[in-house]
Amino acid sequence: MKKETNIDKELERFDQRLEEMGIRFKDANQFKVREDVFDDVTLLALYKLVHKKWLSVIGGSISTGKEANVFYGEREGAGIAIKIYRIRTANFTTMSSYITGDPRFSHVKKSKKELIFAWTRKEFSNLVRARNAGIAVPEPMVWDRNILIMSFIGEGERPYPQLRNADLNDPSKTYGWILHAIDVLYKKAELVHADLSEFNILYGDQLYFIDMGQSVTRDHPRALPFLMRDIKNINRFFKNRCDIRTDVEIFNDITGRNEAEQ
Ligand SMILES: Nc1ncnc2c1ncn2[C@@H]1O[C@H](COP(=O)(O)OP(=O)(O)OP(=O)(O)O)[C@@H](O)[C@H]1O
Ligand SMILES: [Mg+2]
Numbered sequence: 516m517k518k519e520t521n522i523d524k525e526l527e528r529f530d531q532r533l534e535e536m537g538i539r540f541k542d543a544n545q546f547k548v549r550e551d552v553f554d555d556v557t558l559l560a561l562y563k564l565v566h567k568k569w570l571s572v573i574g575g576s577i578s579t580g581k582e583a584n585v586f587y588g589e590r591e592g593a594g595i596a597i598k599i600y601r602i603r604t605a606n607f608t609t610m611s612s613y614i615t616g617d618p619r620f621s622h623v624k625k626s627k628k629e630l631i632f633a634w635t636r637k638e639f640s641n642l643v644r645a646r647n648a649g650i651a652v653p654e655p656m657v658w659d660r661n662i663l664i665m666s667f668i669g670e671g672e673r674p675y676p677q678l679r680n681a682d683l684n685d686p687s688k689t690y691g692w693i694l695h696a697i698d699v700l701y702k703k704a705e706l707v708h709a710d711l712s713e714f715n716i717l718y719g720d721q722l723y724f725i726d727m728g729q730s731v732t733r734d735h736p737r738a739l740p741f742l743m744r745d746i747k748n749i750n751r752f753f754k755n756r757c758d759i760r761t762d763v764e765i766f767n768d769i770t771g772r773n774e775a776e777q
Contacts, residue, residue, distance in 0.1 A: 550603075551601050551603050551604055552584050552599055552601055554602055554603060556628070556660060556661065557661060557662065559660075560659045560661065560662050561573075563659055564657065564659055564662065564664065569656065569664055570588045570589065570590050570597065571588075571589055571590055571591065572588055572589040573588050574586060574587035574588055574589065574672060575672065577596070577674055581605075581606060582600055582601060582605040582610070582634075582728075583598050583599060583600045583601065583605075583728075584598075584599050585597065585598045585599075586599070587667065587672045588667075593666075593667075594666075594667030594671075595656065595665065595666060595667050596653060596664070596665050596667045596668070596674075597662065597663075598662070598663045598665070599662050600631050600635055600661040600728075601661075602627065602628060602661055605627075605631055605634075607627055607630055607631075610634055610729075611625065611630055613709070613728075613729045613731060613735075614634065614637065616731065616735040616737060617637070617731055617735055618732070618734065619640070619732065620633050620637060631660075631661045632660050632661060635658050635660065635661050635662065635663050636658055637730075638658075638663055638727050638730075639655045639658040641706060641727040641728070641730040642654075642655040642665065643655055644705075644706055645700060645704050645706060645724065645727065645730075647704070648699055648700065648703035648704035649699060649703070650696050650699055650700055651696075651721055651722060651724065652723055652724050652727065653665035653666050653725060654666040668719065668723050668725070669717075669719065670719070674717060675717040675718055675719030675720075675723070676717070677713060677714050677715075677716065677717060678714075678716040678718050678722070678752070679713035681718035683756065686753060686756040686757040687757040689753075690749070690753045690757055692722055693716065693722065693749055694749070694760075696724060697711070697742075697745060697765075698769050700724070701769050701770070702769070705732055705733045706727075706732060706733070707730060707733065707735070707738045707739075707742045707745065708724060708741075708745050709742075709744075709745065710730075710745075711724070711745035711748055712745075712748040712749070713748075713752045714726075739770065742769065742770070743762065743766055746765050746766055746769075747762050750762055750765075763775070763776045
């Protein structure tokens with residue numbers, strides 16, 4: 516009981532603190548966002564991160580996705596992105612299929628919360644792996660429960676546009692870069708992005724892959740179909756923009772397999 520009371524008090528203080536920190540809710544339905552995103556678990560995790568000085572300002576909402584909300588934030592004056600997986604509304608059936616095949620996370624208990632925390636940790640470690648292989652991705656800084664903090668990819672408080680909204684001055688070059696990044700991700704980081712599309716690539720001073728929570732290791736049973744899907748998505752986007760290679764040709768090149776054209 517005593518512990519609960521302390522947490523309640525702490526949350527009350529945190530609420531005040533959020534106000535002091537100038538948290539702004541730019542979403543139309545701010546009360547819903549607050550309820551869906553900032554439940555007690557999340558507030559406590561945020562509070563800890565603030566306390567450990569991982570962030571000093573929580574700014575406006577950048578995105579409300581299927582499973583997560585992304586906010587702009589600041590740490591020591593530098594921009595950060597705060598990605599918060601929603602414990603209430605996340606889609607667990609899909610999530611668990613990505614986690615179960617991954618040996619790194621095979622021990623994860625299947626409760627809803629556990630799964631979300633594992634997912635957050637998985638995105639963090641995928642970003643580390645990708646970055647270590649030299650792929651341009653946001654720099655992962657810290658995670659706690661359902662919150663991931665990473666470097667902010669953008670200018671001021673505005674994220675760079677997603678590839679689908681970018682003005683491509685040399686589509687062929689961009690296409691080549693993306694294929695190369697998929698190849699390095701597979702060969703060096705031994706990962707398949709598994710949700711690659713014009714939505715999850717930011718286009719600014721250079722290209723960045725983002726959103727790697729669902730990325731899987733090469734030994735995941737569905738790694739190859741995921742890789743093929745990524746390739747198809749990229750080819751679909753570029754087919755009216757520049758000359759493209761066939762799906763199978765790219766797939767064989769990356770995997771060293773010899774699948775026949777269909
Ligand atoms: N590190 C970052 N820097 C700047 N903006 C970011 C960063 N990470 C995410 N964003 C912004 O938030 C948007 C959504 O991010 P992301 O794709 O990671 O989540 P999501 O698609 O909502 O995830 P999910 O579909 O799993 O819920 C991006 O398109 C981008 O505009
Ligand atoms: Mg996304």
